[in-house]
Amino acid sequence: MIEALRSIQPPGAPGSSLFLFASRDDLRVADPLTAAWRGVDGSLRWPLPQ
Secondary structure, three states, X not given: OHHHHHHHOOOOOOOOOOOOEOOHHHXXXXXXXXXXXXXXXXXXXXXXXX
């Protein structure tokens, strides 16, 4: 899914991606609101301030 999104959002495109990703293992040990999610560009993002 990440590869498909990368193909339609060119590198350096303005704005952030609408989609964030987390592995099943990451979500198994953390609440979805406190887990680290990855953007299409690979950067880590947290839904709530740390």
